[in-house]
Amino acid sequence: MQSNSPPKLLIIDDEKEYCSLMEDFFSEEGFSVEMANSGVEGLSKVETFQPDVILLDKKMPMMGGVECLKRISAITSSPVIIVSGALDIKGRDECLDLGAYAFITKPINLDEVLGKVNSALKKE
């Protein structure tokens, strides 16, 4: 991350409406935001956009969140925050074991997600 440029956030989620709301919010918070609506698109944006932090939906059609997380971990060390539909303890433990930075559940609280993203950036 360059010191003067805004932090780069990649949102990977198949729900477009959600993505655009998150984009609005994080842009207002001073982030540079890119969106991807599938795992495959997400992986390609990880390479081209080189995000500082990634918000990844756990439940997506085709390539699911867990598979996508494995592939992301292979190409970048940027922290990944998993967004899950529900509190699924087994799923959370699996993602954390695979190297996810944090695990949050829907419905999302913006203060909570902003806090997690900021602390992930500091960690990086």
Added chain:
Amino acid sequence: MTEDKSLDCNVFFWNENFETGIPLIDEQHKKLVDLLNQLGSHLIANDEIELTRVFDELAAYADYHFKTEESIWRPYFKDDVWFTEHQQTHSSFLPEVSKIKEKDGAPFGGRVVEDVIKFLIRWLIYHILDSDKRLAIVLHQIDSGQSLEQAKIISNREMSDSVKILIDAMSGMYSSLSVRTLDLIREIENRKQTEDALRKNTEELNELKKVLEQKIEIAEGRLLTSLKLAAVGELSAGVCHEVLNPLNIIGLQNQMLKRRNNDNEIIQSFCGKVDFQIERIKKIVGLLLAFSRQGEAKLKKGFLKVTIESMLNLVEEEYKLDSIQIEKHWCSDLTPILYDADKIHQVFVNLLQNAKYAMPNGGVITLSCEQLKGKKRGFHRFKVSDNGTGMSPEVVSKIFDPFFTTKPEGEGAGMGLSVVHGIIQEHGGEISVESAEGKGTTFLIDLPIAD
């Protein structure tokens, strides 16, 4: 059965050839034969007391009969050798029959009775057909004007060797007939015993069938509840995921609206109300997911009592304020169980809350446990009982159904016991309920003991 069969089981058949022509003697002979046949028929039941009673009656009657006979013969024979010999035969009868009866000191029944019967048949045939008839002829001849000596000659002539041969032949026939009759009696006795055993077995089988049918009914009920809950659980999980996405977007829109209108009180208040409703939906979805979630229990070996006790420490004081007393009856042989402490905590909190709700005027909640035996060996049973209002069978049948509640709207989502059921199943256990209206309710939780 014994009474009816006694007619078919005569060991001695009376006919007119046995008659002496002296009515009193013939009548007493018939009575003796009758008692002998009774002895035979009682062999079926082989009841020692009854057999002894009939035998004693027969012996007493024989003694009485001999005295009657002798009082009839005496005036005719005085001290003639025929009479004195006859008297000797009489006096030897009882000692001989008693000797057979008490042979080997065995109980009076079975073979011993058979031996006694065989002796009596032989003795009666010779006594009546030979000796008594011989004396009776003499008596009749004297009555028709003959002297004693002449009468004896006539009697000897009538009771010739050929008659003796016939008596011998008849005795042999009676003997073999009695053996067959006794075999028949034994056969009847065996059949009766077999029939009794068969009847007893059939009754036991019917009892067992009833018990099994009841067990199947209970098992079917439990299976149906489990299947129903599993189906509802699957459906709930699907619905929850579909609801969460739009709910998430509504929530995000609301939060954005709130952020962008920090100084607008009307919008802030409006967004606060939407938030409140989102929280309500979140809570219901959370309960549904908790109910539908399977296999996520973190099982650790420990004593469940410890978890229950720590939970009770939190609520006991509060319950006292509502006049509810909590009694604990822990068993001495508590064994470790594999369980998820948080989830079991949730189960018991839920059951205690239900018990409290069932006792608006206070009462007693009893917690107890026992190690199960028999087919449920390997399980530990925990019971939560209250002496509250109880439930009707209809309510009991739906108690674990999701969204089923007897509470007024807004007081309960009807998910508590469905979640409890799911948690117990996750532990490989079973939960059931017993309730009586006006008396109270008991929840029975069976959990497998840790290896």
